[in-house]
Amino acid sequence: MKKIAILASGSGSNAEKIMEHFQFSDKAQIVQIGSNKEDAYVLERAKKYGVPTFTFNKTALEQGTVTEKLIENQVDWVILAGFLLKIPQNLINKFPNNIINIHPALLPKYGGIGMYGMNVHSAVKEAGEKETGITIHLVNENYDEGKIIFQAATSIDEKDSAEEIAQKVHALEHKYFPQIIESML
Numbered sequence: 296m297k298k299i300a301i302l303a304s305g306s307g308s309n310a311e312k313i314m315e316h317f318q319f320s321d322k323a324q325i326v327q328i329g330s331n332k333e334d335a336y337v338l339e340r341a342k343k344y345g346v347p348t349f350t351f352n353k354t355a356l357e358q359g360t361v362t363e364k365l366i367e368n369q370v371d372w373v374i375l376a377g378f379l380l381k382i383p384q385n386l387i388n389k390f391p392n393n394i395i396n397i398h399p400a401l402l403p404k405y406g407g408i409g410m411y412g413m414n415v416h417s418a419v420k421e422a423g424e425k426e427t428g429i430t431i432h433l434v435n436e437n438y439d440e441g442k443i444i445f446q447a448a449t450s451i452d453e454k455d456s457a458e459e460i461a462q463k464v465h466a467l468e469h470k471y472f473p474q475i476i477e478s479m480l
């Protein structure tokens with residue numbers, strides 16, 4: 296049984312879909328959810344599924360405390376689901392090719408520093424794109440440059456607001472992220 300930890304900074308709708316997907320699985324178990332935000336709603340969602348949570352700050356992440364906690368819990372995979380801090384080398388070194396991120400755009404477009412959440416959808420709308428989508432990728436030392444595992448696209452209309460674009464992208468995320476994670480185990 297593989298052990299999965301999720302790191303998230305916000306609402307946690309993707310984290311919830313992942314917890315739901317593996318709730319009765321014999322392949323993997325969600326053993327921890329960590330957040331850098333004490334008030335992140337993802338922590339409430341974790342309680343609903345009985346998943347232990349922990350919170351930490353940027354210093355703890357960069358100094359290796361988070362990495363130690365994941366190793367202590369014998370975590371096999373680290374899933375980033377709306378996590379907004381850069382994963383440091385100390386964590387990448389201990390989980391080589393075992394950290395997966397979801398990005399709400401079709402990388403390499405609309406990636407990099409500042410490209411998170413609604414910032415991405417606003418940029419896509421501003422650019423007049425006819426499509427957007429999701430990218431699921433392995434995590435390396437730079438934002439959004441790891442090996443791409445999966446992409447899915449959706450069409451967008453010029454009348455779509457950034458919020459409507461976000462809804463379309465969330466629908467793709469919720470559909471595909473859990474199953475792509477399972478395919479990687």
Ligand SMILES: Nc1nc2c(c(=O)[nH]1)N[C@@H](CN(C=O)c1ccc(C(=O)N[C@@H](CCC(=O)O)C(=O)O)cc1)CN2
Nearest residue numbers: 378379380381382398407408409411435436437438439
């Ligand atoms: N080493 C890596 N760490 C992280 C990656 C990655 O690919 N490599 N992905 C991000 C997730 N992400 C895009 O998918 C992303 C998240 C946040 C940012 C960003 O600009 N963050 C701001 C801080 C925002 C805040 O503190 O609220 C910043 O760094 O200034 C860009 C991309 C997760 N980590």
Ligand SMILES: NCC(=O)N[C@@H]1O[C@H](COP(=O)([O-])[O-])[C@@H](O)[C@H]1O
Nearest residue numbers: 305306307308309377398399411412
């Ligand atoms: N660049 C990272 C990034 O923007 N990640 C995005 O944050 C959202 C989190 O939603 P959730 O908290 O409801 O899962 C998701 O759309 C995810 O792709």
